[in-house]
Amino acid sequence: MTKRTAWKEVSLGEFCEFKYGKSLPAKERVAGAYPVYGSNGQVDTHISPLSDGPTVIIGRKGSLGEVAYSTTSCWPIDTTYYVDSSATHVDLRWLYYRLRSLGLTELNRAAAVPGLSRSDAYRKRLLLPPIEQQQEIVRLLDRVDALRARRRAATALLDDLTQSIFLDMFGSPFTNPKEWPTSRLGDLGELDRGVSKHRPRNDPKLLGGPYPLIQTGDVANSGGYITSFSSTYSEMGLLQSKMWPSGTLCITIAANIAKVGILEFDACFPDSVVGFTADKSMSQYVRVWLLLVQESIERLAPESAQKNINLQILRGLPVPRPPDELIAAFAERVTATRVVAERSQRQVAELDDLFRSVQDRAFRGELWEDRGV
DNA sequence: GTCTTTCACCTGTACTCAAT
Protein backbone atom coordinates (compact mmCIF):
# COMPACT_ATOMS: atom_id res chain seq x y z
CA MET A 1 0.00 0.00 0.00
CA THR A 2 1.43 3.39 -0.94
CA LYS A 3 0.41 6.32 1.16
CA ARG A 4 -0.11 8.15 -2.10
CA THR A 5 -3.46 6.40 -2.52
CA ALA A 6 -4.83 8.61 0.26
CA TRP A 7 -4.03 11.71 -1.78
CA LYS A 8 -7.00 13.27 -3.51
CA GLU A 9 -6.87 15.43 -6.61
CA VAL A 10 -8.93 18.52 -5.89
CA SER A 11 -9.37 22.12 -6.96
CA LEU A 12 -7.80 24.85 -4.85
CA GLY A 13 -11.22 26.39 -4.22
CA GLU A 14 -12.47 23.17 -2.60
CA PHE A 15 -10.30 23.46 0.48
CA CYS A 16 -9.45 27.12 1.00
CA GLU A 17 -10.90 30.59 0.62
CA PHE A 18 -8.91 33.59 -0.58
CA LYS A 19 -10.06 36.49 1.60
CA TYR A 20 -9.73 40.05 0.35
CA GLY A 21 -7.10 42.18 2.04
CA LYS A 22 -8.18 45.55 3.37
CA SER A 23 -6.80 48.96 2.45
CA LEU A 24 -4.50 50.51 5.05
CA PRO A 25 -2.94 53.70 3.62
CA ALA A 26 0.54 54.56 4.84
CA LYS A 27 -0.65 57.60 6.76
CA GLU A 28 -3.10 55.53 8.77
CA ARG A 29 -0.49 52.99 9.85
CA VAL A 30 0.91 53.11 13.36
CA ALA A 31 4.15 51.18 13.75
CA GLY A 32 3.49 48.14 15.89
CA ALA A 33 3.84 44.40 16.34
CA TYR A 34 1.92 43.24 13.27
CA PRO A 35 3.47 43.14 9.79
CA VAL A 36 1.63 44.84 6.93
CA TYR A 37 1.80 42.91 3.66
CA GLY A 38 1.51 44.28 0.12
CA SER A 39 1.39 42.13 -2.99
CA ASN A 40 5.16 41.89 -3.04
CA GLY A 41 5.88 41.10 0.60
CA GLN A 42 6.02 42.99 3.87
CA VAL A 43 5.84 46.78 3.49
CA ASP A 44 5.31 48.07 7.03
CA THR A 45 4.00 47.30 10.53
CA HIS A 46 0.82 48.25 12.35
CA ILE A 47 -0.58 48.08 15.89
CA SER A 48 -3.49 45.83 14.99
CA PRO A 49 -3.88 42.81 12.68
CA LEU A 50 -6.52 41.88 10.13
CA SER A 51 -5.86 38.15 9.92
CA ASP A 52 -5.90 35.66 12.75
CA GLY A 53 -2.72 33.68 13.40
CA PRO A 54 -0.28 32.40 10.76
CA THR A 55 -1.29 33.77 7.37
CA VAL A 56 -0.56 33.07 3.73
CA ILE A 57 -0.61 36.25 1.61
CA ILE A 58 -1.13 36.14 -2.17
CA GLY A 59 -0.43 39.08 -4.50
CA ARG A 60 -3.67 40.21 -6.15
CA LYS A 61 -2.69 43.39 -8.03
CA GLY A 62 0.72 44.28 -9.39
CA SER A 63 2.89 41.34 -8.33
CA LEU A 64 0.03 38.98 -8.87
CA GLY A 65 0.43 35.45 -7.62
CA GLU A 66 3.44 36.17 -5.40
CA VAL A 67 3.09 34.27 -2.14
CA ALA A 68 4.30 35.28 1.33
CA TYR A 69 3.95 33.68 4.75
CA SER A 70 3.53 35.46 8.07
CA THR A 71 4.15 33.41 11.20
CA THR A 72 1.93 35.82 13.15
CA SER A 73 -1.36 37.63 12.66
CA CYS A 74 -0.80 40.41 10.13
CA TRP A 75 -2.50 43.02 7.95
CA PRO A 76 -2.73 42.10 4.25
CA ILE A 77 -3.67 45.27 2.33
CA ASP A 78 -6.27 45.45 -0.42
CA THR A 79 -3.87 44.53 -3.23
CA THR A 80 -3.63 41.02 -1.75
CA TYR A 81 -5.67 37.99 -0.89
CA TYR A 82 -4.96 36.11 2.31
CA VAL A 83 -5.70 32.75 3.87
CA ASP A 84 -5.62 32.20 7.63
CA SER A 85 -6.85 29.34 9.79
CA SER A 86 -10.45 30.55 9.51
CA ALA A 87 -10.28 30.13 5.72
CA THR A 88 -8.91 26.60 5.41
CA HIS A 89 -8.25 23.37 7.30
CA VAL A 90 -4.97 22.54 5.59
CA ASP A 91 -1.57 23.26 7.11
CA LEU A 92 -0.89 26.92 6.28
CA ARG A 93 2.83 26.48 5.85
CA TRP A 94 2.16 23.63 3.42
CA LEU A 95 -0.29 25.86 1.56
CA TYR A 96 2.40 28.55 1.33
CA TYR A 97 4.90 26.19 -0.25
CA ARG A 98 2.25 24.62 -2.46
CA LEU A 99 0.93 27.95 -3.83
CA ARG A 100 4.45 29.15 -4.61
CA SER A 101 4.90 26.33 -7.08
CA LEU A 102 1.36 26.32 -8.44
CA GLY A 103 1.96 28.91 -11.17
CA LEU A 104 -0.52 31.52 -9.98
CA THR A 105 1.62 34.23 -11.62
CA GLU A 106 0.57 32.86 -15.02
CA LEU A 107 -3.09 33.61 -14.33
CA ASN A 108 -2.66 37.27 -15.35
CA ARG A 109 -5.87 38.57 -16.91
CA ALA A 110 -3.76 41.01 -18.97
CA ALA A 111 -5.76 43.97 -17.67
CA ALA A 112 -4.37 47.51 -17.34
CA VAL A 113 -2.97 46.54 -13.96
CA PRO A 114 -2.04 42.85 -13.81
CA GLY A 115 -4.55 41.15 -11.56
CA LEU A 116 -5.33 37.70 -10.19
CA SER A 117 -8.96 36.65 -10.18
CA ARG A 118 -10.03 34.40 -7.35
CA SER A 119 -12.13 32.15 -9.53
CA ASP A 120 -9.16 31.54 -11.85
CA ALA A 121 -7.03 30.58 -8.86
CA TYR A 122 -9.77 28.35 -7.42
CA ARG A 123 -9.83 26.26 -10.60
CA LYS A 124 -6.19 25.16 -10.18
CA ARG A 125 -6.06 21.39 -9.59
CA LEU A 126 -3.57 19.75 -7.24
CA LEU A 127 -2.98 16.70 -5.06
CA LEU A 128 -4.10 17.21 -1.47
CA PRO A 129 -2.21 15.00 1.00
CA PRO A 130 -3.57 14.13 4.43
CA ILE A 131 -2.57 16.56 7.18
CA GLU A 132 0.23 14.35 8.57
CA GLN A 133 1.97 14.32 5.21
CA GLN A 134 1.41 18.04 4.71
CA GLN A 135 3.32 18.53 7.95
CA GLU A 136 6.00 16.07 6.89
CA ILE A 137 6.49 18.01 3.64
CA VAL A 138 6.70 21.26 5.58
CA ARG A 139 9.38 19.88 7.92
CA LEU A 140 11.39 18.69 4.92
CA LEU A 141 11.09 21.90 2.92
CA ASP A 142 11.74 24.06 5.99
CA ARG A 143 14.99 22.15 6.55
CA VAL A 144 16.21 22.62 2.98
CA ASP A 145 15.05 26.23 3.08
CA ALA A 146 16.98 26.88 6.30
CA LEU A 147 20.12 25.40 4.75
CA ARG A 148 19.61 27.63 1.77
CA ALA A 149 19.07 30.72 3.94
CA ARG A 150 22.21 29.99 5.98
CA ARG A 151 24.29 29.59 2.85
CA ARG A 152 22.85 32.82 1.43
CA ALA A 153 23.71 34.69 4.63
CA ALA A 154 27.24 33.32 4.52
CA THR A 155 27.59 34.45 0.92
CA ALA A 156 26.40 37.93 1.84
CA LEU A 157 28.93 38.05 4.68
CA LEU A 158 31.72 37.39 2.20
CA ASP A 159 30.73 40.59 0.38
CA ASP A 160 31.19 42.50 3.61
CA LEU A 161 34.44 40.67 4.27
CA THR A 162 36.35 42.49 1.52
CA GLN A 163 35.32 45.80 3.10
CA SER A 164 36.35 44.51 6.52
CA ILE A 165 39.77 43.56 5.19
CA PHE A 166 40.16 47.09 3.87
CA LEU A 167 39.14 48.66 7.17
CA ASP A 168 41.38 46.27 9.05
CA MET A 169 44.47 46.96 6.94
CA PHE A 170 44.01 50.64 6.17
CA GLY A 171 41.41 52.05 8.55
CA SER A 172 38.42 54.15 7.57
CA PRO A 173 38.88 56.00 4.27
CA PHE A 174 37.03 58.94 5.82
CA THR A 175 39.16 59.52 8.91
CA ASN A 176 42.39 57.91 7.61
CA PRO A 177 43.55 57.00 11.14
CA LYS A 178 46.84 55.48 9.92
CA GLU A 179 47.66 58.80 8.25
CA TRP A 180 48.49 57.43 4.82
CA PRO A 181 49.42 60.12 2.34
CA THR A 182 46.49 60.80 0.02
CA SER A 183 46.40 60.89 -3.75
CA ARG A 184 43.69 62.05 -6.07
CA LEU A 185 41.79 59.21 -7.71
CA GLY A 186 42.81 60.53 -11.12
CA ASP A 187 46.49 60.15 -10.18
CA LEU A 188 46.24 56.49 -9.18
CA GLY A 189 45.47 55.34 -12.72
CA GLU A 190 43.83 56.38 -15.96
CA LEU A 191 40.27 57.57 -15.44
CA ASP A 192 38.23 58.26 -18.56
CA ARG A 193 34.66 58.18 -19.80
CA GLY A 194 33.26 55.50 -21.98
CA VAL A 195 32.56 56.64 -25.51
CA SER A 196 29.43 56.62 -27.67
CA LYS A 197 29.87 59.30 -30.31
CA HIS A 198 27.25 58.38 -32.88
CA ARG A 199 23.78 59.97 -32.86
CA PRO A 200 21.29 58.56 -32.26
CA ARG A 201 23.12 56.48 -29.70
CA ASN A 202 20.79 53.54 -30.14
CA ASP A 203 21.06 53.42 -33.95
CA PRO A 204 20.38 49.77 -34.85
CA LYS A 205 23.40 49.84 -37.18
CA LEU A 206 25.60 50.09 -34.10
CA LEU A 207 24.21 47.08 -32.30
CA GLY A 208 24.15 43.34 -32.56
CA GLY A 209 27.74 42.55 -33.48
CA PRO A 210 30.57 40.66 -31.80
CA TYR A 211 31.75 43.34 -29.34
CA PRO A 212 30.41 43.26 -25.77
CA LEU A 213 28.64 46.46 -24.65
CA ILE A 214 28.25 47.18 -20.93
CA GLN A 215 25.50 49.47 -19.57
CA THR A 216 25.18 51.06 -16.14
CA GLY A 217 22.80 48.35 -14.97
CA ASP A 218 25.35 45.65 -15.82
CA VAL A 219 27.86 47.40 -13.57
CA ALA A 220 25.43 48.10 -10.73
CA ASN A 221 24.26 44.48 -10.64
CA SER A 222 27.66 42.90 -11.19
CA GLY A 223 28.49 42.10 -7.58
CA GLY A 224 31.96 43.55 -8.13
CA TYR A 225 33.00 41.50 -11.15
CA ILE A 226 31.43 41.90 -14.58
CA THR A 227 31.25 38.40 -16.00
CA SER A 228 28.46 38.73 -18.55
CA PHE A 229 26.97 41.25 -20.96
CA SER A 230 23.50 41.77 -22.36
CA SER A 231 24.13 43.71 -25.57
CA THR A 232 26.84 44.07 -28.20
CA TYR A 233 28.26 46.52 -30.73
CA SER A 234 28.73 45.88 -34.44
CA GLU A 235 31.91 46.88 -36.33
CA MET A 236 30.30 50.29 -36.85
CA GLY A 237 29.39 50.46 -33.18
CA LEU A 238 32.98 49.75 -32.21
CA LEU A 239 34.30 52.45 -34.56
CA GLN A 240 32.36 55.20 -32.76
CA SER A 241 33.16 53.81 -29.31
CA LYS A 242 36.19 52.47 -27.52
CA MET A 243 37.21 48.97 -26.44
CA TRP A 244 38.40 48.71 -22.86
CA PRO A 245 40.65 45.85 -21.78
CA SER A 246 39.67 43.09 -19.37
CA GLY A 247 40.61 44.22 -15.87
CA THR A 248 39.25 47.75 -16.34
CA LEU A 249 37.37 48.99 -13.28
CA CYS A 250 33.98 50.31 -14.44
CA ILE A 251 32.40 53.12 -12.40
CA THR A 252 28.87 54.39 -13.09
CA ILE A 253 28.25 58.14 -13.09
CA ALA A 254 24.60 58.45 -14.11
CA ALA A 255 21.41 57.03 -12.60
CA ASN A 256 23.45 54.62 -10.48
CA ILE A 257 26.22 56.66 -8.89
CA ALA A 258 29.66 55.18 -8.25
CA LYS A 259 28.67 51.55 -8.56
CA VAL A 260 31.69 49.47 -9.48
CA GLY A 261 32.69 46.27 -11.22
CA ILE A 262 35.89 44.88 -12.70
CA LEU A 263 35.59 43.84 -16.36
CA GLU A 264 36.46 40.20 -16.95
CA PHE A 265 36.53 40.54 -20.74
CA ASP A 266 37.23 43.29 -23.27
CA ALA A 267 34.17 45.50 -23.69
CA CYS A 268 32.82 48.90 -24.76
CA PHE A 269 30.67 51.11 -22.60
CA PRO A 270 28.77 54.37 -23.16
CA ASP A 271 29.51 57.71 -21.53
CA SER A 272 27.42 56.99 -18.45
CA VAL A 273 30.24 54.69 -17.32
CA VAL A 274 33.85 55.64 -16.70
CA GLY A 275 36.78 53.25 -16.84
CA PHE A 276 39.68 53.20 -14.37
CA THR A 277 42.78 51.40 -15.61
CA ALA A 278 45.78 50.63 -13.43
CA ASP A 279 47.59 47.49 -12.36
CA LYS A 280 45.50 44.67 -10.94
CA SER A 281 46.22 45.37 -7.29
CA MET A 282 45.44 49.07 -7.59
CA SER A 283 42.17 48.38 -9.43
CA GLN A 284 41.12 45.99 -6.68
CA TYR A 285 42.10 48.51 -3.99
CA VAL A 286 40.14 51.31 -5.69
CA ARG A 287 37.14 49.02 -6.21
CA VAL A 288 36.82 48.26 -2.49
CA TRP A 289 37.57 51.86 -1.55
CA LEU A 290 34.67 52.92 -3.81
CA LEU A 291 32.39 50.36 -2.16
CA LEU A 292 33.15 52.00 1.17
CA VAL A 293 32.64 55.59 0.01
CA GLN A 294 29.86 55.00 -2.54
CA GLU A 295 27.12 56.54 -0.43
CA SER A 296 29.04 59.72 0.32
CA ILE A 297 29.90 60.12 -3.37
CA GLU A 298 26.23 59.72 -4.20
CA ARG A 299 25.50 62.59 -1.81
CA LEU A 300 27.85 64.78 -3.88
CA ALA A 301 25.65 64.25 -6.93
CA PRO A 302 23.26 67.14 -7.61
CA GLU A 303 19.66 66.43 -6.63
CA SER A 304 18.03 66.70 -10.03
CA ALA A 305 15.60 64.36 -11.75
CA GLN A 306 18.44 61.96 -12.36
CA LYS A 307 21.59 62.00 -10.32
CA ASN A 308 24.87 62.58 -12.08
CA ILE A 309 28.47 62.96 -11.13
CA ASN A 310 31.11 64.28 -13.46
CA LEU A 311 34.62 63.21 -14.22
CA GLN A 312 36.27 66.19 -12.51
CA ILE A 313 34.66 65.40 -9.18
CA LEU A 314 35.61 61.76 -9.55
CA ARG A 315 39.23 62.50 -10.54
CA GLY A 316 39.64 64.88 -7.64
CA LEU A 317 38.45 62.53 -4.89
CA PRO A 318 41.13 62.05 -2.24
CA VAL A 319 42.17 58.41 -1.71
CA PRO A 320 44.44 57.15 1.09
CA ARG A 321 47.60 55.84 -0.59
CA PRO A 322 49.29 53.06 1.41
CA PRO A 323 52.59 51.60 0.13
CA ASP A 324 52.47 49.34 -2.95
CA GLU A 325 53.38 46.20 -0.98
CA LEU A 326 50.38 46.65 1.28
CA ILE A 327 48.07 47.27 -1.64
CA ALA A 328 49.37 44.12 -3.31
CA ALA A 329 48.85 42.12 -0.11
CA PHE A 330 45.35 43.52 0.18
CA ALA A 331 44.48 42.59 -3.42
CA GLU A 332 45.75 39.07 -2.81
CA ARG A 333 43.50 38.62 0.22
CA VAL A 334 40.48 40.01 -1.61
CA THR A 335 41.11 37.72 -4.56
CA ALA A 336 41.31 34.76 -2.17
CA THR A 337 37.90 35.61 -0.66
CA ARG A 338 36.46 35.76 -4.14
CA VAL A 339 37.36 32.11 -4.72
CA VAL A 340 35.45 31.22 -1.55
CA ALA A 341 32.58 33.52 -2.52
CA GLU A 342 32.23 31.87 -5.91
CA ARG A 343 32.15 28.41 -4.35
CA SER A 344 29.56 29.71 -1.92
CA GLN A 345 27.42 31.07 -4.73
CA ARG A 346 27.57 27.74 -6.53
CA GLN A 347 26.39 26.03 -3.36
CA VAL A 348 23.46 28.44 -3.14
CA ALA A 349 22.53 27.54 -6.73
CA GLU A 350 22.82 23.82 -5.94
CA LEU A 351 20.61 24.20 -2.88
CA ASP A 352 18.05 26.07 -5.00
CA ASP A 353 18.00 23.11 -7.39
CA LEU A 354 17.71 20.67 -4.52
CA PHE A 355 14.84 22.64 -3.03
CA ARG A 356 12.95 22.66 -6.32
CA SER A 357 13.50 18.99 -6.88
CA VAL A 358 12.48 17.98 -3.34
CA GLN A 359 9.46 20.25 -3.57
CA ASP A 360 8.27 18.88 -6.92
CA ARG A 361 8.62 15.29 -5.78
CA ALA A 362 7.00 15.98 -2.40
CA PHE A 363 3.98 17.62 -4.00
CA ARG A 364 3.55 14.75 -6.43
CA GLY A 365 3.69 12.27 -3.56
CA GLU A 366 6.73 10.52 -4.99
CA LEU A 367 8.75 10.70 -1.79
CA TRP A 368 6.45 8.10 -0.30
CA GLU A 369 6.13 5.84 -3.33
CA ASP A 370 9.93 5.67 -3.59
CA ARG A 371 10.15 4.12 -0.18
CA GLY A 372 7.69 1.48 -1.24
CA VAL A 373 5.72 1.95 1.96
C1' DG B 1 32.40 65.95 -27.73
C1' DT B 2 30.90 66.24 -23.00
C1' DC B 3 27.73 66.86 -19.56
C1' DT B 4 22.91 67.57 -17.91
C1' DT B 5 18.12 67.13 -18.24
C1' DT B 6 14.03 65.13 -19.87
C1' DC B 7 11.09 61.55 -20.66
C1' DA B 8 9.15 56.98 -21.29
C1' DC B 9 8.42 53.13 -18.94
C1' DC B 10 7.80 49.92 -15.01
C1' DT B 11 6.06 48.48 -10.49
C1' DG B 12 3.12 48.82 -6.69
C1' DT B 13 -0.23 51.40 -3.71
C1' DA B 14 -4.45 54.12 -2.88
C1' DC B 15 -8.64 54.93 -4.31
C1' DT B 16 -12.86 54.51 -7.31
C1' DC B 17 -16.49 52.48 -9.99
C1' DA B 18 -19.89 49.28 -12.03
C1' DA B 19 -22.09 44.98 -12.06
C1' DT B 20 -23.96 41.62 -9.26
Add this chain to the structure above:
DNA sequence: ATTGAGTACAGGTGAAAGAC
Protein backbone atom coordinates in the same frame (compact mmCIF):
# COMPACT_ATOMS: atom_id res chain seq x y z
C1' DA C 1 -21.47 43.91 0.58
C1' DT C 2 -18.71 41.54 -2.75
C1' DT C 3 -15.93 41.26 -6.71
C1' DG C 4 -13.36 42.36 -10.78
C1' DA C 5 -11.36 45.97 -13.03
C1' DG C 6 -10.13 50.81 -13.84
C1' DT C 7 -7.60 55.53 -12.81
C1' DA C 8 -4.20 58.26 -10.49
C1' DC C 9 -0.04 58.71 -8.73
C1' DA C 10 4.57 58.01 -6.40
C1' DG C 11 8.98 56.48 -6.84
C1' DG C 12 12.54 54.43 -9.37
C1' DT C 13 15.42 53.31 -13.61
C1' DG C 14 17.86 53.97 -17.74
C1' DA C 15 18.01 55.57 -22.42
C1' DA C 16 17.14 59.50 -25.43
C1' DA C 17 17.45 64.12 -26.20
C1' DG C 18 18.98 68.68 -25.24
C1' DA C 19 22.38 72.25 -23.87
C1' DC C 20 26.68 73.89 -23.71
